[in-house]
Amino acid sequence: MRKLALSDEILLTIEKPARYIGNEVNMVVKNPQEVEVRFCMCFPDVYEIGMSHLGIQIIYDMLNQREDTYCERVYSPWPDLDKVMREQKIPLFALESQEPIKNFDFLGITLQYEMCYTNILQILDLSGIPFYAIDRTVDDPIVIGGGPCAYNPEPIADFFDIFYIGEGETSYFELLDLYKEVKKQGGSRKEFLEKAAQIEGMYVPQFYDVEYKEDGTLQSFHKNNPYAKDKILKQVQMDMADTFYPEKPLVPYIKATQDRVVLEIQRGCIRGCRFCQAGMLYRPIRPRDINFLKETARKMLKNTGHEEISLSSLSSSDYKDLQELVYFLIDEFRENGVNISLPSLRIDAFALDVMSKVQDVRKSSLTFAPEASSQRLRDVINKGLTEEVILKGAMDAFQSGWNRVKLYFMLGLPTETWEDIEGIAILSDKIAREYYTIPKDQRNGKVSIVSSTSFFVPKPFTPFQWTRMSTSEEFLEKQRFLNGKMKEQLNQKSIKYNWHEAELTMLEGVLARGDRKLSKVILEVYQQGCMFDSWSEFFRYDVWMDAFSKYNIDPLFYTAREREEDEIFPWDFIDIGVSKKFLWLEYQKAKEEKVTPNCRQKCAGCGAKVFGGGVCFEG
Template sequence: MRKLALSDEILLSVDKAARYIGGEVNSVMKNLDGIDVRVAFCFPDVYEIGMSNLGMMLLYNMFNKRPDVWCERVYSPWLDLDKLMREKNIPLFALESQDPIKDFDFLCITLGYEMCYTNVLQTLDLSQIPLKAADRDQSCPIVIGGGACAYNPEPLADFFDLFYIGEGETVYDALFDAYKANKEAGGSREDFLLKAAQIPGIYVPAFYDVTYKEDGTIASFTPNRPGVPEKVQKQLIVNMDKGYCPIEKPVVPFIKATQDRVTLEIQRGCIRGCRFCQAGMIYRPLRERDVEELKASARAMLKNSGHEEISLSSLSSSDYTHLEELVNFLIDEFKSAGVNISLPSLRIDAFALDVMSKVQDIKKSSLTFAPEAGSQRLRDVINKGLTEEVILHGAKEAFVGGWNRVKLYFMLGLPTETEEDMKGIAHLAERIAEEYYDTVPKEKRHGKVQIVVSTSFFVPKPFTPFQWAPMYTEQDFIDKAKVVKEEIRAQLNQKSIKYNWHEPDVTTLEGFLARGDRRASEVILKAYEKGALYDAWSESFRYDIWKEAFAETGIDIEFYTLRERSTDEILPWDFIDAGVTKEFLIREWKQAKGEVVTPNCRQKCAGCGARRYKGGVCYEGKN
């Protein structure tokens, strides 16, 4: 019987103690006899959010298929337990064995969003692992970073031994084998890191030197060891039928997770080419999973978990070739068992509405549109591929089908944005409201139409055509939100339109962390030392701490946020080959400024560079 790392007294004194006890259905327990590699896999946020992360669960499942590896989970303790662990000197522990993380061979940390960076330091600190990689010795775990934010690892370079660039299923086996061989040979920590740096997709920050020009931009970025590559190439599964390791027994949380459902990944990549979207670029090319495999996975996961909802995971579900067949199967197979089917990332067309009318309670649910920009001009700039005619037609079809609630998502602060573009957000919401009253007779209406307009503020991300774009000041963002708010109030149907907007200070910090270089590590460390933690949570985010950290380190945040980059500047992430070429991104940046639309991948190949991953084929069956 496992002995819990926390006493009953502590568990009874903290919120949601079930976050920390492990032992959930389908969690993996192993006998340490015969285990050569122990892996602690961390999602640096609370249990409920981490348990909803598909990438982490895929790798947890895959690692544990190896008889010589035991992978366990760890999440960030909430503020109440964090305080107690520090007071009582309790080291951070893994859920399955309850053993201290510092005793493991690897600590893998998935980096899904920039605002978790201080939680990364919390994980290291509570694990009693030196925060800086340079201070670790042979007794410390190898600390690995991966996930979307690893495509610019530089702000965290001081804190990680290595980063994995790409999809985790590809070369982790080679990494574990190299670790075992180095251990058997009596090799040092540096010996292993040198071997790891020669594995495709592995980046060891200590083996690269950075110099800077007088203006603060990067002068050079070069390897400092023989055999270390100048470019680190992202790794991905080429064939989703052969390389994918499906989850058959998902771990079932003791408490309600943020996404309390089975997640079925139907494809990776995207054909759309939205110029602001990092995921749409770094996960190219599009790769679909076999529909029969998906049916089998759905059966197994629902049977083995007892979940009552299944969600289809994809950047753009409507682009999955066999979507209609899959959805109809799920409806026929599971609807009678009371299983709900969630269909995110769908384009709102006749098929989608027909399906959603079968799987949703229309009176309770709302439909989501993401026009992203208020005018057609700006939608062309961002290459959204969505016209107002299509949006209004989708809304009309929805209203005829019985819906009267619509959510609209936009971004403010996009490149080339004008006041007319901002006001266009209010005008589009008004036209959708008018569409409801023009389309639905009074006797068939379920009350007034309800439209929720939400705006986030644009953050340029690496490996997108907008990676060179400037951001705005916090006051600029506030002023832009005011323009939208006042224009909504001027509309005839203003009482039917609700408006929400994102916090500008969080956006500004995210922009700094997204495109920062190695010097950003100083700010992150200083902010953490001053008490910054759970920055993604509005109730714990303290921008005043970050402002103090910038002041004390002498680093100017505006250098990273407000400045438009030149296309010949060396960017902190240029040493990574993410599949899409820099030439393509520069071309798309110019296309954006010219308001020119690039067709999606199924209409015409744009020559982004990702086709080399599939032997010259951009996506299944097409050249």
């Protein structure tokens, strides 16, 4: 029988013990004594969220294909268990072997959103690993970070030995081979890091120094170790057919956020929305082969027993073989009772045909993400969606019997006016009015419109990386204004308005474009008890504000400040292919309300062509 790290008594008194026992279907079992490298993958949030992440499943499967490596998993212990572990001094353990993380060679942490940063410190703390990379010894695992937030790793740079800048499939094997070699020769931690720093995409923060100007911006960013590279070039998986994909993903016992097969149909996006970081980071777009997808879908459904499959991409409608794939999935799997979920789909003839082919789509709702209400503002953000398309799509769907619509908007976009904000209420109402033009005997009861606003956060490597972000007070004012306007609409009873928390967004803004000065603030709030900041019930804004003032840091320096063209950004040492010059030109075009055609219409010369493939070389 497997020996568990936690006693029955603990497991039976905490919430959801299944978070901590491992042994899920398709878990990889190896003898830790028989491998040379032990790697623990961590998603620093609660199990149900972490288990829903495709990236970890890809790397888990990939690393475990190596006989010399055992990749295991760990997630953030929920506060109830966290308390018990501290009281009883139980070290954090991996789910597979139930052995302490401290015994591992690597701790790989995926960085999916900024508000998980305190949870990283929780993981290190409970594992008994020193917070600061420079304090670690040969007894500690190499702590490596990756994922979207690694594209500005500076606020947490001091806590990591390495950041990997790129897609997981490409460089890990080289790193593990190097680790084995250095270990065999009895090399030191520093020697390993120096050699790792020579692998493309590997950033070792302690080999770089930062100097600041009087005003707090960067004076210079340069290496202090001859082995380090001047620029870190993003690593990209260019061959999307012959690569790793988990055919046997883990199936948790408790319901994860994504309780379904996730099939990534393509990576990257041609659209170039100016607020969207993923759209820039993952350039160029690379579709997967249709036959690979069909075969993988079949295997994954068979191996998981899930009753739903979801197609994943930034914009499904841009996948060239989408129709063939969707019709295949419908024909092949509907008899087996499989739901097919198609996110980010444009409403067009094809979408309507798919809807008409199935009897029961009425329960789900239509989702549109116009992001901004006016055409002017949508041109600013380069969101190629017109009001005409939204209204027609909604009407087509209404006529097919749908009556629920969800709309997503952002508040605080650059150049936004009060009219733009009011426009959100007007557009929501227009859609409801459209619905009521259908004769009463032909419509399906009342219409329900749910409009949600999030607050815009400028992100690194987007055209808006220079832009000023609104303050919390401004956000709240905008939201209150909009709430009032919603109440003035004819169909206000059919419209529900949801909004995000302004204070959480403000902090996200600080961390997104932050620098190394912030690491002490993050450590301070963690030591004051902050973690699970992205969970509103645990978020403690006042503790963060106290920490900023303790270290004399003005959070508005990072958010509510328009940057100069030539300002050195903390993330400038990373080269994502898309050039800073292109981003600046895009920012200027945004202010001129000019749109940029998508990659398939016309190459905008962003720079991603250097990767030598994808859409840049189509046709």
